[in-house]
Amino acid sequence: MSKLPMDVITDVLYRLPVKTLIRFKSLSKPCCSLIDDPDFIRAHLNRSLQTRSNLNIILKGLHLxxxxFDALDVAVPLDCPLSFGACTDAFGSCNxxxxxxxxxxxxxxxNPSTRQLRRLPVSEIDPPRGESCKAxxxxxxxxxxxxxxxxxxxxxxxxxxxxxxEGHSFDYEVKVYSLxxxxxxxITKLPFYLRFMFQFFYHLLHRRGYGVFAAGVLHWVMPPRMELGFFRNKIVGFDLGTEEFTEVPQPECADRGFLLDVSVLEGCLCAVCNYDQVKVDVWVMEEYGVKESWTRLLSIQKTRAVxxxxxxxxxxxxxxxxxxxxxxxxxxFVWYDLQKKKMRSVKIGDSIGTFGAEVYVGSLIPIEDRKRAESQKQTQQDELSLRKGNRKMRDDFLSQGFKLVL
Incomplete structure (x- = not known):
């Protein structure tokens, strides 16, 4: 290892999965310092995203x-330290x-790759003052x-x-947690339409209540509410930078009688238009926020298998x-061939029945609380110093109290 140039070693390490890199941290101090370096962590993540390597799929059933992704063969239980046998769900993935x-x-x-867990502080849900309502x-x-x-x-x-x-909306509370x-x-500045967004039949099915992240914005769909005068689907966005809500333009479809879903492909927002459970069109917004950049990526029809x-x-x-x-x-799961315009089913071993799916990339992104870790480290050092001081006092006392006088 000492004879190899460091840039060669670095280039090799960029290509390795996270679990291997974690093992390699024990090779030497230089290797450990390199793998823990924020620039290396960022470059390793970027390479994984660009080459579509180190990808995994989370299946969300009663458990995770x-x-x-490269094999798509066997579903392995995800050992999550948040729970012990209880039902845990994943509502988002990023880096x-x-x-x-x-x-x-x-x-x-x-982080499933490093097994680091960060529990969020509890924040109570507070109903509006003076109103007789519940969450x-x-x-x-x-x-x-x-x-x-x-x-x-x-x-x-x-x-x-x-x-x-019946679940008619009354008001909303929106809170944002910062890592x-x-x-x-x-968040106090909320649009009026937000109170009409929730629909029982829509948001509870297929985990549609979980925001879809693309271009720094979380997205939800507000389906038509004929009784309230909303006759079209509406894509609602929440910008994580400005922490404000916005309306996102949706593609102009020839037939507006469809059910709309949103998803993401390699960071680009997708609109999934379902026509009476017979046909589905998938559109991709190639330039975020620009309505004219919506491009139809694929169209699938129901088959005997689906x-x-x-x-x-x-x-x-x-x-x-x-x-x-x-x-x-x-x-x-199905693979859709963009050239042949055909679907092929994918069989996953140890099937878990009904599930939702989420894609995540293996990364070294740390999420430990550094302040808490430093505080714990300082406390340990103080305790060690205190023990050393007590030991010295004891030794001095013994050497003075039991010293023999000849």
Whole structure:
């Protein structure tokens, strides 16, 4: 190793998976320092994203499972330290970090590759003052603020009147957690339409209440509400940089009688238009925020193997960009060939039945609380110094108290 140039060693390390890099940290101090260096961590992540390597798929059923993207063969239980046998769900993925939760108060960020876990401080849901209402459905979202290089969790809590059993929206509370600050902040500037967004039949199915992260913005869909005068689908965005809500333009489809979903492909926002469970069009916004940049990527029809076509979600491109992996009807994967315009089913071993899917890339991004770690380290050093001082006092006392006088 000492005879190899450092740039050669670095180039080799860039190509390795995270678990191998963690083992290699024990080779030498220079290797450990290199692998822990923020510039190396960032470059390793960028290379993985550019080459579509170190990708994995999280299957979300009663528990979490992981599948290697290159193999797509076996689902392996994901050992998550947040829970012990309890139901844990993942509501977002960004740069190798998973946002997971067991309840509204038990939320954490987790890096499956390094097994680092960061529990979020508990933030209570506070109903509006002077109103007789209670918390209803809770939305979650997770992504990165590119301006400050911070990771943020968004929680939108819907309120409803105590006697309202149909889930009509009453008001919302929106809070944002910052990983850098390790704290929650309440968002007070909320658009009026937000209180009408939740729909029971839509957001509870297929985990549609989880925000889709693309271009620094989390996205949700507000389906048509005929009784309220909203006749079209609306894509609602929350900018993690400005921490403000915005309306995102959707593609102009010839037939507007469709059910809309949103997804993401390699950082680009996707719109999935489902026409009566018979046909699905997937559109990609190539330049974020520009309506004219919407381009139809693919169109699929129901088949004997997929009938009806109730739900579909694009997950990732193949290494050579000639195919797209789709999650279909919450229980199967298919490869869609962009040239031949055909689908092929993918069978995963140790199937878990019904599931949702999330793509994550293996990374070394740290999420440990440095202040807490430094405080613990200082406390340990103080305790060690105190023990040494006590030991010295004891030794001095013994040497003086039991010294023999000849």
């Amino acid at each position: 499972y992981s599948v290697e 190798g970090l998973l946002a997971i939760h067991m309840s509204d108060k038990n939320v954490a960020l987790y 209803g459905y809770v939305f979650f979202g997770f992504g990165q603020d590119f301006r400050t290089n911070d990771y943020k969790v968004v929680r939108m809590a819907q309120f409803k009147k105590d006697e309202d059993d 850098k600050n390790d704290s929650w902040r309440k 009938n009806p076509l109730t739900f579909s979600k694009p997950l990732a491109y193949s290494k050579y960009l000639d195919r797209v992996l789709l999650e279909v009807n919450d229980h199967k």
